[in-house]
Amino acid sequence: MRAVALAARDTLRLGGTGGDVVVFLASGQVEESVADPTGKVLLTRRPAPGDLVILPAPRTGDRYVTSIYGLTDAVLLTLDRDGLLEGLGPEVEKVALTLERLWEQELSAAAAAEAQVASRTAAPIVAVFSAKGGAGTTTLAINTAAALARKFPRQVLLIDLAAPFGHAALFADLIATGSVASATKASEVDFETVLRGNIVNHKTGMGVLPGTLRPEEVDTLTGERVGRVLDVVVAWHKVIVVDLGTSLAEAALAVIERAECLVIVMPPEIAAMTDARRSMAIFRDIMNVPDNRMELVLNQRSPHPPLDRAAVESILGRKMSVVVGFDDSRPEDSTLAGGLVLQHDPNSMVSRGANEIARVVLASLKLDG
Numbered sequence: 001m002r003a004v005a006l007a008a009r010d011t012l013r014l015g016g017t018g019g020d021v022v023v024f025l026a027s028g029q030v031e032e033s034v035a036d037p038t039g040k041v042l043l044t045r046r047p048a049p050g051d052l053v054i055l056p057a058p059r060t061g062d063r064y065v066t067s068i069y070g071l072t073d074a075v076l077l078t079l080d081r082d083g084l085l086e087g088l089g090p091e092v093e094k095v096a097l098t099l100e101r102l103w104e105q106e107l108s109a110a111a112a113a114e115a116q117v118a119s120r121t122a123a124p125i126v127a128v129f130s131a132k133g134g135a136g137t138t139t140l141a142i143n144t145a146a147a148l149a150r151k152f153p154r155q156v157l158l159i160d161l162a163a164p165f166g167h168a169a170l171f172a173d174l175i176a177t178g179s180v181a182s183a184t185k186a187s188e189v190d191f192e193t194v195l196r197g198n199i200v201n202h203k204t205g206m207g208v209l210p211g212t213l214r215p216e217e218v219d220t221l222t223g224e225r226v227g228r229v230l231d232v233v234v235a236w237h238k239v240i241v242v243d244l245g246t247s248l249a250e251a252a253l254a255v256i257e258r259a260e261c262l263v264i265v266m267p268p269e270i271a272a273m274t275d276a277r278r279s280m281a282i283f284r285d286i287m288n289v290p291d292n293r294m295e296l297v298l299n300q301r302s303p304h305p306p307l308d309r310a311a312v313e314s315i316l317g318r319k320m321s322v323v324v325g326f327d328d329s330r331p332e333d334s335t336l337a338g339g340l341v342l343q344h345d346p347n348s349m350v351s352r353g354a355n356e357i358a359r360v361v362l363a364s365l366k367l368d369g
Contacts, residue, residue, distance in 0.1 A: 001077050001079045001080070002009065002077070002078050003026065003075055003076070003077055003078075004075070004076045004077075004078055005018060005073070005075055005076075006028070006030065006068065006070040006073070006074045006075070006076055007070055007073055008070045008071065008072050008073050009069075009070060009073075010070045011067050011068065011069045011070070011071075012067065012068040012076070013065060013066070013067050013068075014065075014067070014068070014358075015065040020030070022052065022078070022079045022080075023052070023053040023068070023076050023077070023078050023363055024050065024051065024052055024076065024077045024078075025047050025048070025049050025051055025053050025074065025075075025076060025077075026049060026050075026074075026075040026076065027049050027074060027075045027154075028049070028071075028072045028073055028074025028075060029046065029069055029070075029071040029072045029074060029191075030046070030047065030053070030068050030069060030071055030074050030301070031044055031045070031046050031068070031069045031071055032044065032046070032047060032053050032067070032068050032069075032200075033045075033047045033066070033067050033069065034064050034065075034066050035064065035065050035066075035067065036064065036065075037064075038064070039065075042064075042094075043196070043197070044193050044196075044197075045193060045194070045196075045197035046071075046186075046190050046193055046194065046197075052102070053068060053076065053188065056219065062231070086254065087125065096135065096173065101175055102175055102177075105174065105175065105177075105200050105204075106200055109321060109338045120226075121235070122234045122235060123155075123157075123235075123236075123237040123238050123239050123240045124205050124239060124260040124262060124367075125230065125234070125240045125242060125255065125258050125259045125260060125261075126239060126240065126241045126242070126243060126259060126260070126261045126262075126361050126365075127228070127242050127244055127252075127255050127256050127259035127261070127262045127263065127267065128140065128141040128144070128241065128242065128263045129241050129244045129245075129246075129252070129256070129262065129263070129264055129265070129266040130245070130246055130264065130266060131246060131264075131266065131272065131275035131276050131279040131281070132246065132266065132267060132269070132271065132272040132275050132276075133245070133246050133277065133301055134267070134301070135265045135266060135272065135301070136166055136265060136267070136299045136301055136324075136331075136350075137162070137243060137244075137245055137246075137265045138160075138162055138166075138168055138171060138243050138349070139171065139246065139331045139341070139350060140242060140263075140297065140299065140324065140353065140354060140357060141158065141168070141243040142154045142158055142168050142171050142206075142208075142243070142261075142324055142340065143340055143341060143342045143351065143353075143354035144241065144263075144265060144341075144349060144354045144357045144358050144361070145157075145158040145206045145241040146172075146191075146204040146205075146206050146244065146340055146342050147149045147342060147354045147355045147357075147358035148202050148206070148239050148241065148358045148361065148362070149202075149205035149206040149363065150204070150205065151367075152205075152237075152238040152239060153205035154201070154207070155205075155237050155238035156205065156206045156237060156238060156239045156240075156241065157199065157205070157206065157207045157208075157209060157236070157237045157239075157240050157241070158206055158207065158208050158209070158241045158242075158243060159209045159211065159229075159233075159240065159241070159242045159243070160208065160209065160210050160211050160243050160247075161180075161211040161221065161226070161242055161243060161244050161245070161251055161252060161255065162211070162243050162244065162245025162247065163203065163211065163212075163215075163221070163245060163247045163249065163251075164212070164215035164218045165215060166211055166212065166243070166245070168208050168210065168211055168243055169200060169208050170249070170335070171331075171335050172202050172208055172339075172340060173335070173338040173339055174200045174202060174208055175200065176200060176208075176210045176213060177197075177198065177200065178194065178197060178198025178210075178213075179198055179209070179210040179212050179213045179217070180195075180198075180209060180211045180212070180221060180225070180226065180297065181211065181212045181213070181217040181221060181231050182194070182198060182211070182213070182217075182222045183195040183198050183229065184220065184225045184228070184229070185220075185239045185319050189240070191228075191232075192232055195209075195229060195232055195233070196236070198210075202340075202348060204340065204341075204342070204343065207237070209229075209233070216336045221249075221250075221251040222250055222251065223250040223251055223253060223254035224254075225235055225251075226251040226254050227254050227258075230254075230255070230258060230292070238367075239361075239365070239367070242255045242311065244256075244314065248279070248282070253287070255327070256283065256287060256289065257287060259289075260293065260364075260365055261293055261295060261328065261361050261364045261365060262283065262289055262293055262295070263295045263297055263357065263361070264276065264279070264280065264295070264296050264297065265297045265299050265313070266296070266297070266298060267298075267299055267300070267301050267305070267308060268298055268300060268305035268306065268307040268308065268311075269305070269307065269311075270307065270314050273307070273312065273315045273316065274317060276296075277315070277316060278314070280318075290353055291318075292364075293364070294318075295321040295322070295323050295357075295360050295361070295364060296316070296318055296320050296322075297320065297321060297322045297323075297324065297353070297357060298312055298320045298322070298324065299324045300311045300323070300324060300325055300326045300349075301326065302326060303326050303328075305326075309323055321355060321357075321360050322356045322357050322360060323353075323354075324349055324353030325349035325352075326349060327341070327348050327349035327350045327354070328349045330344075330345055330349075330350060331348075331350050342354055342355075
């Protein structure tokens with residue numbers, strides 16, 4: 001590994017020449033930027049000491065040029081790809097694939113930034129909630145976001161606020177490099193840059209922003225901080241989907257208060273009906289969420305559910321907006337295969353359900369034109 005001194009206000013340019021190098025920031029402060037061949041900057045980030053700065057890949061040719069600008073005197077540690085892989089022995093292929101995936105995420109982020117510049121409207125927020133754990137909320141939220149991204153490529157963001165363990169990035173086979181929690185620690189001047197850099201972009205066209213990377217960070221997700229994040233990201237996207245899991249903590253309530261559509265997922269179980277009725281009463285009577293903003297989704301997680309649709313609708317006094325049929329292990333199988341069920345099995349029950357939820361959401365938001 002070779003140390004490279006980068007003086008304040010000096011610039012190191014990578015990419016565009018077929019270079020293939022891994023760069024870490026050892027000390028100091030730098031700003032990394034990705035630009036197109038015309039010099040237009042598409043993405044900027046300010047890594048912390050110890051962070052991986054950039055992963056340019058030769059196959060991108062002259063599509064992108066990466067620059068590292070010294071905000072202060074800094075020291076970079078560089079290692080060419082051959083040297084890195086040579087030292088890893090049997091782990092070489094695994095690391096090589098991870099490096100390629102990270103660079104693909106960088107490219108997706110740059111493309112998303114381009115698309116978002118062209119769309120400067122405040123995005124509506126769709127909150128996805130379940131009163132009972134294990135209802136399949138994250139599976140439906142992330143596949144619904146991917147379905148929405150088909151209509152609005154690179155303009156749909158999924159924020160994972162399911163606490164304490166959010167799995168959206170895992171389900172999408174993405175490598176999370178930052179979160180809402182880490183972005184809120186950035187200085188005022190760097191906040192938006194860090195926040196944008198923490199979004200990882202999926203090949204379906206949606207972005208994913210984890211709430212936390214570690215469970216001990218959950219307490220940092222206050223309503224004020226989450227509101228600050230929402231204030232920023234609504235200007236970058238067309239639709240914001242927030243996976244709340246089962247949380248009714250301060251951060252979740254801040255999202256629900258701003259949501260134009262609240263999707264409530266429930267399994268057809270007796271205990272789940274009690275919890276659903278209580279949570280809906282909170283939303284309606286305390287938080288003043290009107291009934292026409294709540295969309296109920298019945299997710300049949302077992303082949304022989306104890307309650308059918310008619311029984312659930314009778315108990316809740318509400319019609320189901322969408323019923324998702326039992327899909328056996330297809331969602332889990334897709335995750336193990338490295339992707340979403342919407343990609344691997346478009347005709348599965350969950351895929352059909354996600355598409356139907358997306359249709360209902362678009363109609364509710366009046367974006368189905």
